[in-house]
Amino acid sequence: xxxxxxxxxxxxxxxxxxxxxxxxxxxxxxxxxxxxxxxxxxxxxxxxxxxxxxxxxxxxxxxxxxxxxxxxxxxxxxxxxxxxxxxxxxxxxxxxxxxxxxxxxxxxxxxxxxxxxxxxxxxxxxxxxxxxxxxxxxxxxxxxxxxxxxxxxxxxxxxxxxxxxxxxxxxxxxxxxxxxxxxxxxxxxxxxxxxxxxxxxxxxxxxxxxxxxxxxxxxxxxxxxxxxxxxxxxxxxxxxxxxxxxxxxxxxxxxxxxxxxxxxxxxxxxxxxxxxxxxxxxxxxxxxxxxxxxxxxxxxxxxxxxxxxx
Ligand SMILES: C[S@@+](CC[C@H](N)C(=O)[O-])C[C@H]1O[C@@H](n2cnc3c(N)ncnc32)[C@H](O)[C@@H]1O
Numbered sequence: 001x002x003x004x005x006x007x008x009x010x011x012x013x014x015x016x017x018x019x020x021x022x023x024x025x026x027x028x029x030x031x032x033x034x035x036x037x038x039x040x041x042x043x044x045x046x047x048x049x050x051x052x053x054x055x056x057x058x059x060x061x062x063x064x065x066x067x068x069x070x071x072x073x074x075x076x077x078x079x080x081x082x083x084x085x086x087x088x089x090x091x092x093x094x095x096x097x098x099x100x101x102x103x104x105x106x107x108x109x110x111x112x113x114x115x116x117x118x119x120x121x122x123x124x125x126x127x128x129x130x131x132x133x134x135x136x137x138x139x140x141x142x143x144x145x146x147x148x149x150x151x152x153x154x155x156x157x158x159x160x161x162x163x164x165x166x167x168x169x170x171x172x173x174x175x176x177x178x179x180x181x182x183x184x185x186x187x188x189x190x191x192x193x194x195x196x197x198x199x200x201x202x203x204x205x206x207x208x209x210x211x212x213x214x215x216x217x218x219x220x221x222x223x224x225x226x227x228x229x230x231x232x233x234x235x236x237x238x239x240x241x242x243x244x245x246x247x248x249x250x251x252x253x254x255x256x257x258x259x260x261x262x263x264x265x266x267x268x269x270x271x272x273x274x275x276x277x278x279x280x281x282x283x284x285x286x287x288x289x290x291x292x293x294x295x296x297x298x299x300x301x302x303x304x305x306x307x308x309x310x
Pocket of ligand 1: 008012024025026027069071072092093094098116117118134135
């Protein structure tokens with residue numbers, strides 16, 4: 001099979017000058033008066049809800065050094081540092097624009113900022129952290145797209161990633177289908193972090209294996225794709241993530257895996273009013289459209305909490 005490569009590196013490093021059009025769950029929930037908060041059982045930002053959820057799995061008093069990769073506006077890290085001032089935080093982002101936003105959001109806190117591509121950092125770098133957070137950024141990393149027909153000979157970068165895919169396939173028995181779209185960047189980044197033996201890892205992203213519970217199928221429709229799906233955004237394309245591959249790599253590195261939809265820690269209050277909004281085919285207001293998208297995202301995004309077993 002031949003491939004081409006989808007990357008967002010150039011876009012994030014050189015073109016991105018707003019995250020406004022890309023309404024992440026974190027940003028959607030940040031304003032205290034966000035309509036998205038009203039449909040949840042907990043009226044809180046993503047950072048606060050996530051921290052409270054992680055406390056069930058992670059003994060925070062044992063966590064000092066935390067790295068957030070791709071923190072966007074920096075809201076999640078701000079919540080974590082508010083709740084736990086003992087954390088020593090590093091924020092790494094490929095985008096100079098977003099790193100500046102993080103510097104502004106986090107100016108009151110003692111945070112080390114690094115502009116870098118997470119894929120270019122080595123095992124020794126990750127090794128120094130107790131907890132690594134990657135919220136909604138794995139889909140931005142390089143993806144191999146299978147191509148039919150005659151294709152030009154691969155560039156050096158494409159050949160590099162194709163070789164890596166073949167190595168990972170053998171090393172972790174991932175059994176890539178011959179025409180599979182491969183989240184090669186996400187797989188390589190997680191492999192590096194697991195190899196570094198980081199004790200706690202949290203990641204979440206759009207999943208191509210997400211499923212809605214039977215009881216909610218009337219209200220929320222998520223097609224079970226099973227393979228990474230393209231998401232077209234301003235200036236770049238992303239791909240949903242095949243979580244079972246990430247899970248397999250983590251398990252081989254002896255991590256205990258907790259996996260689920262982010263609705264696990266952002267539980268929805270399914271009122272009659274919300275049901276009516278979700279049933280509406282054409283939303284009457286911008287707010288209804290935002291809520292429809294938000295509820296869909298709560299089930300389309302999966303998370304992994306990975307805990308290294310000694
Ligand atoms: C969709 S935004 C998510 C932002 C934030 N985590 C949130 O949930 O709102 C993706 C983030 O990942 C960063 N990013 C993308 N590719 C990256 C890479 N290779 N290395 C480091 N950061 C990257 C982007 O600059 C951006 O901050």
